[in-house]
Amino acid sequence: MLRHNSILSRILTMPIEETKHIWMDGKFVKWEEARVPVLTHALHYGTAVFEGIRAYPALDDLLVFRLRDHVARLLESAKMYYLDHAYTSTDLQDAILELLRVNKIRTSAYIRPLIFVGYGGIGLNFTGFPIRAAIAAFPYGKYFEKPELKVCISNWRRISDESMPPQTKASGNYLNSVLAKLDALKSGYDDAILLDHRGSVSEGTGENIFVGKNGRFATPPISSSILAGITRDTVLRLAQEFEIEVVEREVSRMELYTADEVFFTGTAAEVTAIVEVDRRKVGNGQIGKITRKIRDAYSELVNGLNDRHLDWVTKVYEG
Numbered sequence: 001m002l003r004h005n006s007i008l009s010r011i012l013t014m015p016i017e018e019t020k021h022i023w024m025d026g027k028f029v030k031w032e033e034a035r036v037p038v039l040t041h042a043l044h045y046g047t048a049v050f051e052g053i054r055a056y057p058a059l060d061d062l063l064v065f066r067l068r069d070h071v072a073r074l075l076e077s078a079k080m081y082y083l084d085h086a087y088t089s090t091d092l093q094d095a096i097l098e099l100l101r102v103n104k105i106r107t108s109a110y111i112r113p114l115i116f117v118g119y120g121g122i123g124l125n126f127t128g129f130p131i132r133a134a135i136a137a138f139p140y141g142k143y144f145e146k147p148e149l150k151v152c153i154s155n156w157r158r159i160s161d162e163s164m165p166p167q168t169k170a171s172g173n174y175l176n177s178v179l180a181k182l183d184a185l186k187s188g189y190d191d192a193i194l195l196d197h198r199g200s201v202s203e204g205t206g207e208n209i210f211v212g213k214n215g216r217f218a219t220p221p222i223s224s225s226i227l228a229g230i231t232r233d234t235v236l237r238l239a240q241e242f243e244i245e246v247v248e249r250e251v252s253r254m255e256l257y258t259a260d261e262v263f264f265t266g267t268a269a270e271v272t273a274i275v276e277v278d279r280r281k282v283g284n285g286q287i288g289k290i291t292r293k294i295r296d297a298y299s300e301l302v303n304g305l306n307d308r309h310l311d312w313v314t315k316v317y318e319g
């Protein structure tokens, strides 16, 4: 019973520290007044696309990491699902920065823009229904409670392009991640890795994955049904600069069990070491040397301490 409770409490964590305002359809509204009708299409059919963006307090300011790239992916996801809205990339970037200022956020924060099909009737065909947008931003710390994760390989397969595009950050896609994540937590793991429809390693429930052996790393390619992560792209660039070999190629399940180092990347997860897969230790069961190096370099980068990549951070207050 105790064990069950402690597992459950882990599942129930992550309360949100609410802020004053939410941006909704072009206006700032009070947090508690940002509501939608029960018959909102997205609520029934998952017809929404979203982003997860982080901001870090640094350089006497608040820095949003790769804002333009996140908004670009949001617009691509919206296009994929015919969510015809009127917002440009600049509109959404400005709205995000203004929202952070309106809420006077100066601590580590998470930003969640969402474009969704509103209420216009019932049924799948949403032609003529309102396409709505909302952005929430709130203080946010670590996604994982631990710096080193014990994960399992889920027996749910990652959705494939044959059924719905895994490269869109569409709300409906996340039912796949939710199944894998909750099953993993209920079995006592910290998270899950999903295989693709062919049985190759795909990614985590909300993270991409890197696998290293003898100092050389591999990460599954787009064709392994991954979301093309912005953190993944950042880590690929960092690795190149450190002259660490990383190849984008199919990764087998066996490679996870015999790797020296494995880590997740994601906006929420940042760079997080995996030290156990299906109860088998990764390397010596502790964070690997290269993982630590990349994790620390990523942390410097998002905190505006890497001069080569200042174009990836946007100042909220001075900018």
Ligand SMILES: Cc1ncc(COP(=O)(O)O)c(C=O)c1O
Pocket: 052, 177, 203, 204, 205, 206, 207, 208, 226, 227, 228, 229, 230, 231, 232, 265, 266, 267, 268
């Ligand atoms: C399914 C999935 N894969 C990978 C990632 C990592 O992507 P990013 O680094 O852009 O946050 C995320 C998080 O957004 C995700 O939800």
